[in-house]
Amino acid sequence: MSPPAATFDTTSPISGNGNGLAVKKNLAVKAAASGQAKTLAEMQDKWESFTFAPIRESQVSRAMTRRYFADLDAYAESDIVIIGAGSCGLSAAYMLGKQRPDLKIAIIEAGVAPGGGAWLGGQLFSAMVMRKPADAFLNDLGVPFEDEGDFVVVKHAALFTSTLLSRVLAFPNIKLFNATAVEDLITRPAPTPTDPHAVRIAGVVTNWTLVSMHHDDQSCMDPNTINAPLVISTTGHDGPFGAFSVKRLVSMQQIEKLGGMRGLDMRSAEDAIVKRTREVVTGLVVGGMELSEVDGANRMGPTFGAMVLSGVKAAEEALSVWGA
Numbered sequence: 001m002s003p004p005a006a007t008f009d010t011t012s013p014i015s016g017n018g019n020g021l022a023v024k025k026n027l028a029v030k031a032a033a034s035g036q037a038k039t040l041a042e043m044q045d046k047w048e049s050f051t052f053a054p055i056r057e058s059q060v061s062r063a064m065t066r067r068y069f070a071d072l073d074a075y076a077e078s079d080i081v082i083i084g085a086g087s088c089g090l091s092a093a094y095m096l097g098k099q100r101p102d103l104k105i106a107i108i109e110a111g112v113a114p115g116g117g118a119w120l121g122g123q124l125f126s127a128m129v130m131r132k133p134a135d136a137f138l139n140d141l142g143v144p145f146e147d148e149g150d151f152v153v154v155k156h157a158a159l160f161t162s163t164l165l166s167r168v169l170a171f172p173n174i175k176l177f178n179a180t181a182v183e184d185l186i187t188r189p190a191p192t193p194t195d196p197h198a199v200r201i202a203g204v205v206t207n208w209t210l211v212s213m214h215h216d217d218q219s220c221m222d223p224n225t226i227n228a229p230l231v232i233s234t235t236g237h238d239g240p241f242g243a244f245s246v247k248r249l250v251s252m253q254q255i256e257k258l259g260g261m262r263g264l265d266m267r268s269a270e271d272a273i274v275k276r277t278r279e280v281v282t283g284l285v286v287g288g289m290e291l292s293e294v295d296g297a298n299r300m301g302p303t304f305g306a307m308v309l310s311g312v313k314a315a316e317e318a319l320s321v322w323g324a
């Protein structure tokens with residue numbers, strides 16, 4: 001027995017039958033008739049008669065997919081791509097979002113949850129330490145902290161990261177594509193008198209993270225691409241993709257070898273990471289802990305001031321390339 005033919009869903013205000021507004025009004029009339037609550041106060045003590053507005057599963061699917069694929073289409077040509085939504089990448093995005101609302105900025109984050117290593121202060125401890133003058137960034141962001149003299153403490157790292165993330169996601173010109181990995185870089189020949197094989201970076205190659213992690217056991221899962229004249233790479237130093245872009249520059253023979261992150265030394269590491277945040281090859285600015293793999297900076301352990309100020313500097317470097 002063949003399944004019943006799919007009936008054309010006329011209740012959906014976005015079913016494409018052209019009378020969306022009339023349908024929306026019809027749904028509002030129905031909701032009012034059903035005495036549907038509109039405010040939290042109207043819901044209290046009336047749960048027996050409580051009901052949600054009507055929905056059809058296809059409406060949810062269309063609401064998600066239409067927007068996602070419109071974003072993919074719009075950001076296929078981006079002005080800046082940021083690889084990695086950790087504390088450095090998000091800080092760079094925040095600065096760019098504030099300063100250049102005219103630029104289309106795509107953030108590609110391999111994890112389902114953006115934020116990188118900034119959800120805890122260190123090991124399992126929740127308080128986040130930032131050495132001064134990084135408190136200037138917290139003040140700009142509006143994150144409260146306790147002042148301990150030469151450093152400040154945010155009571156929970158998640159307060160910092162969630163506040164920064166919410167501000168970045170609120171910028172209309174910034175799109176986050178999470179659970180998506182950058183698995184290669186787009187290049188263009190850019191020979192120099194000293195290096196005939198030099199390239200400039202012209203965008204990123206992306207795939208679903210789970211696909212990127214399984215190329216060894218499932219072949220021919222081709223990627224997608226995003227063209228951009230400038231990429232900021234802040235992929236950190238650990239995890240399955242740590243220091244991704246720098247490692248790829250080595251394998252493409254654009255830099256000779258990995259610098260090799262050195263042992264933990266807070267006092268030297270943080271100054272070095274901020275000062276060395278820069279355009280490592282044409283079109284690619286590297287910041288945050290990924291930078292320790294370029295020229296062997298020390299690691300700093302559980303203090304995050306260098307991450308945010310490296311992000312501030314990476315945004316500045318990007319805009320100087322853009323000729324802001």
Ligand code: 48N
Nearest residue numbers: 084086087088110116117182235236241288289299300301
């Ligand atoms: O938080 P991370 O790892 O990197 P940063 O540089 O923003 O912050 C580093 C900081 O958390 C520390 O490591 C602290 C200060 N400790 C230092 C120390 O001495 O131990 O964020 C990088 C993000 C992560 O969310 C990754 O999932 C993501 O980048 N990522 C990628 N996303 C897309 N494509 C990739 N190829 C990729 N690689 C990493």
